[in-house]
Structures are given as C-alpha cells and as structure tokens.
Amino acid sequence: MAEDAEKGPCVHVCILLIIGVCTIIWCSLWKESACDKFSKRIQEECSNYSPPANAQLRRRSFYDEVRRRCSLYSPPPDAPLRLDKDCNKIAEAFTNAVASKDPCYITAEDYLPLMELVNQEIPTDKVLLWSKTQELKEQYMKAGGKLLTQEHMLVSHIADNLMWCGNKGSSEVKYGLFREENGICPLYPTRVFWEVAAKWFAENNRGQVHVLLNGSSSESVAYNETSVFRCAEVPNLSLKVTELHAWVICDCGVNVRDSCSGASIKQLELDLRRYVRPDIVFTCEDMDRETFLQRVKNYGSSQSKSVLWNMIGVIRGMIRSIAELYFLFYEPFLSPTVLFSPEHCCDFHLVWT
Structure with a gap:
C-alpha cells in the first residue's frame, strides 16, 4: 500500500508532463493557413x-x-x-x-x-483546372482545347x-x-x-488531371496560397486522381516570376502527396502563352484529321461489305463474268464472254 501511495504522485506528474509536451508540439505545428x-x-x-x-x-x-x-x-x-x-x-x-x-x-x-x-458526371482523364489564368483558359477553349473545365x-x-x-x-x-x-x-x-x-x-475527378498556372503574374506566385485551386481543389482531389500535369505559362516579353523549378510548384507537389496520394505522378512544363495555344490548335487539327480518316476507313469498309454481298448473291444471275477482288472493293471489272 505504501509503495502504491508513493507511485501515485509520480504517475500524475508523468501524465501532466506528457500532456504539456503534446500541447507544446501541437501549438508549434498548428498554424492558421x-x-x-x-x-x-x-x-x-x-x-x-x-x-x-x-x-x-x-x-x-x-x-x-x-x-x-x-x-x-x-x-x-x-x-x-x-x-x-x-x-x-x-x-x-x-x-x-x-x-x-x-x-x-x-x-x-x-x-x-x-x-x-x-450534380453531373465528370469524364476520366479529361479535366483542366486553372488558377489566375482565366483569360488563357478562355483562349484555350476557343482554340479547340478538348479538356473540360469547371465552366463546362x-x-x-x-x-x-x-x-x-x-x-x-x-x-x-x-x-x-x-x-x-x-x-x-x-x-x-x-x-x-x-x-x-x-x-x-x-x-469527382479521376485519372489524369491538368492545371494551367500563371508564371508571369505581378501579384503572386503560380501556386497562389489564397487561390481557390490551393484552398479548395487540391485538398479535395479524389483519391482516384493518379496524375497531375501542370503547365506554368509565361507571357513573352514579361518577366517570368515563377516556373516549374520555383518554390511554389515544389509546394504544390508536396500538397498533392499530402492530400491526394503519396504515389501521385506529378509533372510540370514551362511554356510561353503563344507556344501553348499553338500546340492546342495543332492537336485539335491532328485530331480532326484522325477522325476524318477514321470515317473514310469506315465508309470504305461498308462499301467493301456491300460489294461482297452483292457479288455473292447476284453473280450467278449476271450475264457477264465478274472478276472481283474483295481486298480491293472497287478494283473489279467485267469480262464479256
């Protein structure tokens, strides 16, 4: 009983010390954002x-x-x-x-x-976020950019x-x-x-996400500490987001205030690994405005050509199928001999006998 009585004050002192240390640590770590x-x-x-x-x-x-x-x-x-x-x-x-x-x-x-x-669906791998780049975002949309912004x-x-x-x-x-x-x-x-x-x-984002950041702003760094992007979007990105690619855009003839090697972009990467997932793939690309918009236009043009050639391929395939069916069922009733190569649906000729 005497030993228990002696241990009692020691236990209380230890508990108070632990609480005090934890309070000091918490106060030192906590900082109003x-x-x-x-x-x-x-x-x-x-x-x-x-x-x-x-x-x-x-x-x-x-x-x-x-x-x-x-x-x-x-x-x-x-x-x-x-x-x-x-x-x-x-x-x-x-x-x-x-x-x-x-x-x-x-x-x-x-x-x-x-x-x-x-509430609505948001497609995978097709989202563009932006911060302090509203004008550029609008130019991106007019240039035929395929990524969806929140304004969609x-x-x-x-x-x-x-x-x-x-x-x-x-x-x-x-x-x-x-x-x-x-x-x-x-x-x-x-x-x-x-x-x-x-x-x-x-x-509600999933897969790969892109973001447009301003590297030439006279008011702030690219990853602005009071922006909606930093305060609301980054901390709430879905765990299903696996990759984020940042474009840090500068204006030609204007002093570049921030870039991919800047401290604010390094903080963006740290925040992504803290809030989203430790293994998120983060990439960053510095680019001037004109080059960025030209790339968007070129990409849109190549996509249009690709769609056109795909349509031509589909039409050719349909013609070939129709030709094969036609000659399969109606060739016996033709007076001429039809020489037809299925591999070249339009390369056929008639030989009269």
Missing part, C-alpha cells in the same frame, strides 16, 4: 461593405437570371447530368441559399441543396462572371458582374460558392 486568414479577412470586409454609388441593379430578378442561364445550358456528351434538369428548382435553390440572409455569414451548407440538383459544368454555367448577395431584412437578391473590388456585392458569399463548387469538382 493562408486560406483561413483570407476567408476571415473578406468576411470582415463584408461587414463594412457598401456598394459604389454608381452600382446598377439588374432588371431581371436573380431567380429569373439563374433560370434563364440554366435553360440555355447543354451538357457536354461525356459529362451528362445525373438528374433531369429542373431549372425552376435550381433557380429556387440558388435563391434560397442567400435570400433573407446576412451575406457575411453565408456558409457552405447554404449551397448544398443547389449542389444536389446540378452546369453549376458554373449559371454563376459564371456573376456576384450576388442577399439581405437579412429582404427576400431580394442583388447581383451583378463579378468584381473583386467595388462590385455590387461583397465578395464573401460568392467566394464561399466557388469554394463549394470547386470542392465538388475536385472530389
């Missing part, structure tokens, strides 16, 4: 936000604008919707996500009913280039063209939406 800091900052700015005096409200209601955009949307052949498109329900869910709510306290959960209605999805189509906000004392939802500063609404509710949409998009 740049994403969290950015989110808090725009939320604080939201509380003090007032729209510019020249801000113009749209005549069409937010509900009607969402429904209009929804009705004009056609999904890509390889990205079908999982549910029948009901634009009335989609517009209602989007409106209800922000209507009669303080725009500074919108949460990801507010947008979840909308996300359930716009219904959820992004109905919100593209817009910003919006509700008001706790009103059911009206204001909206206008997207601007990071001096827009008709504070940035916060729109930022929350894009993080939700980006998270969904990332979670």
